[in-house]
Amino acid sequence: MLYVVTGPPAAGKSTWIDAHAKPTDIVIDLDRITRALTGPGAPAWNQNPLQLRVAHKARYAAMHEAFELRDQVDVYLIHTMPSAKARAKYKRLDARIVAVDPGRDIVMQRIKAMRDPDMERVATRWYNARRGQPPGAMPQASRTW
Template sequence: MGLIVVSGPPAAGKSSWIKAHAQPTDIVIDLDLMALAMAGPGADHHNHHPALLKVVHRARQAAIHEVEHHLAEVDAYLIHTMPQAKARARYTRLGARIVVIDPGEDIVRRRVRDMRQPAMEAVVTRWYRDRRKGGSRAVTTQASRSW
C-alpha cells in the first residue's frame, strides 16, 4: 500500500495509465476528473472555468492531506504534472513511488494539438524545458501505452 504519484506532460496518458493499474478500492486524485465531477452537465473535460479550478484545487489539496492518513490501508494514485521541489520532498517523506509518463515530445505535442486547448502547448514546453534542466526527476519513465 502507498502513494503513487503519476507525472508527465499534458496528454501523455497519465489518466490512462492509472486506469490500467488502479484497483476499484484504490483512491485516485485526478484534477480533471474532480473538475468534471463538480462541473455542470456537458462541461469540457480539460477546459475549466477559473472559479471551478479554484474550488477543485482546494478540494485536491484536502484530498491529498486526507489520503496521507490512509496509505497503510489503500494505494492512492495522484496525478501531479510538474511537482516542484516542495511537493517532491513531501512525496519522498511519504515514501511515494513516482511514475513519469512520457511517450515523447512529438507524440505529446500532436495529442495536445488534436485534443486540448491551445494554452496547453505552453505547459508542454515548460514540462520538457524543466526535464532538460533536471527538474521533476523521474524514478520510473515509461510510455502510457502504444497508440
C-alpha cells in the same frame, strides 16, 4: 502506497492509473475532480478558472486525507510538475514517482487534437524543466488517439 504520477499534459497519466489502480484505490486527478464539479456538457479537460479554483481546493483536501490512509489503500496522485517542496514531501511519504512521457511530438499532437492550446505552454515547461536530467521517464503509449 502512494504513487505520484507525473508527466506533461496529454501524456497518458490518467490512462496509466486506469491500467494499474484497483476499484478500491484512491485516485486524485484534477481533471476528474473538475469534471465531477461541473455541469453537464462541460469539456472533459475544463480549464475554466472559476471551476479550477474549486477543484484545486477539493484536490488539496483529498490529498490531505488520502495521505493519512496510504498504509491501508493505494493512493494515486497526478501531479504534473511537483515543486521541490512537493517532491520532498512525497519522499518523506515514501511515494513511488512514476513519470509518463510518450515523447514531446506525441504530446504536442494530442494537445493540438483535443486540449486547450494553453496546454502547449505547460508541456513545453515540463520538457524544459527536465532538460539535463537523466531520462527516468517511462515511455507510455497509453491509448490510441
